[in-house]
Amino acid sequence: xxxxxxxxxxxxxxxxxxxxxxxxxxxxxxxxxxxxxxxxxxxxxxxxxxxxxxxxxxxxxxxxxxxxxxxxxxxxxxx
Numbered sequence: 001x002x003x004x005x006x007x008x009x010x011x012x013x014x015x016x017x018x019x020x021x022x023x024x025x026x027x028x029x030x031x032x033x034x035x036x037x038x039x040x041x042x043x044x045x046x047x048x049x050x051x052x053x054x055x056x057x058x059x060x061x062x063x064x065x066x067x068x069x070x071x072x073x074x075x076x077x078x079x
Protein backbone atom coordinates (compact mmCIF):
# COMPACT_ATOMS: atom_id res chain seq x y z
CA UNK A 1 0.00 0.00 0.00
CA UNK A 2 1.10 3.56 -0.50
CA UNK A 3 1.08 4.36 3.23
CA UNK A 4 3.21 1.31 4.12
CA UNK A 5 0.47 -0.69 5.88
CA UNK A 6 0.38 -4.42 5.28
CA UNK A 7 -2.69 -6.17 3.99
CA UNK A 8 -4.01 -9.71 4.17
CA UNK A 9 -5.64 -11.78 1.45
CA UNK A 10 -7.88 -14.80 2.04
CA UNK A 11 -8.27 -16.88 -1.13
CA UNK A 12 -10.54 -19.92 -1.28
CA UNK A 13 -9.37 -22.23 -4.06
CA UNK A 14 -11.06 -25.41 -5.31
CA UNK A 15 -8.26 -28.00 -5.40
CA UNK A 16 -9.98 -30.04 -8.11
CA UNK A 17 -10.89 -27.32 -10.62
CA UNK A 18 -8.25 -24.77 -9.51
CA UNK A 19 -11.04 -22.18 -9.52
CA UNK A 20 -10.76 -19.21 -7.17
CA UNK A 21 -14.04 -19.43 -5.31
CA UNK A 22 -13.68 -16.37 -3.08
CA UNK A 23 -11.20 -13.61 -2.27
CA UNK A 24 -11.25 -11.33 0.77
CA UNK A 25 -8.77 -8.47 1.10
CA UNK A 26 -8.39 -6.38 4.27
CA UNK A 27 -5.74 -4.93 6.55
CA UNK A 28 -6.63 -7.54 9.17
CA UNK A 29 -8.51 -10.84 8.90
CA UNK A 30 -9.28 -12.54 12.23
CA UNK A 31 -10.17 -16.19 12.67
CA UNK A 32 -13.76 -15.20 13.34
CA UNK A 33 -13.82 -13.27 10.07
CA UNK A 34 -12.39 -16.28 8.20
CA UNK A 35 -15.10 -18.54 9.65
CA UNK A 36 -17.82 -15.99 8.81
CA UNK A 37 -16.58 -15.62 5.22
CA UNK A 38 -16.35 -19.40 4.73
CA UNK A 39 -19.86 -19.88 6.12
CA UNK A 40 -21.20 -17.13 3.86
CA UNK A 41 -19.48 -18.61 0.86
CA UNK A 42 -20.67 -22.16 1.62
CA UNK A 43 -24.25 -20.90 1.95
CA UNK A 44 -24.01 -19.05 -1.39
CA UNK A 45 -22.69 -22.12 -3.19
CA UNK A 46 -25.07 -24.57 -1.50
CA UNK A 47 -22.29 -26.72 -0.06
CA UNK A 48 -24.16 -27.23 3.18
CA UNK A 49 -27.12 -28.94 1.51
CA UNK A 50 -26.13 -30.38 -1.86
CA UNK A 51 -22.59 -31.69 -1.47
CA UNK A 52 -22.17 -35.39 -0.54
CA UNK A 53 -20.10 -35.99 2.61
CA UNK A 54 -17.87 -38.97 3.23
CA UNK A 55 -18.76 -38.79 6.94
CA UNK A 56 -22.43 -39.30 5.96
CA UNK A 57 -21.74 -42.40 3.83
CA UNK A 58 -21.68 -40.34 0.63
CA UNK A 59 -25.07 -38.73 1.24
CA UNK A 60 -25.91 -35.05 1.22
CA UNK A 61 -27.05 -33.63 4.57
CA UNK A 62 -30.65 -33.53 3.31
CA UNK A 63 -30.54 -37.16 2.18
CA UNK A 64 -29.00 -38.22 5.49
CA UNK A 65 -31.66 -36.32 7.44
CA UNK A 66 -34.44 -37.91 5.38
CA UNK A 67 -32.99 -41.39 5.88
CA UNK A 68 -32.65 -40.75 9.61
CA UNK A 69 -36.31 -39.69 9.83
CA UNK A 70 -37.38 -42.82 7.91
CA UNK A 71 -35.29 -45.04 10.21
CA UNK A 72 -36.81 -43.44 13.31
CA UNK A 73 -40.33 -43.94 11.93
CA UNK A 74 -39.56 -47.58 11.13
CA UNK A 75 -38.11 -48.17 14.60
CA UNK A 76 -41.22 -46.65 16.27
CA UNK A 77 -43.48 -48.89 14.17
CA UNK A 78 -41.57 -51.99 15.33
CA UNK A 79 -42.01 -51.23 19.04
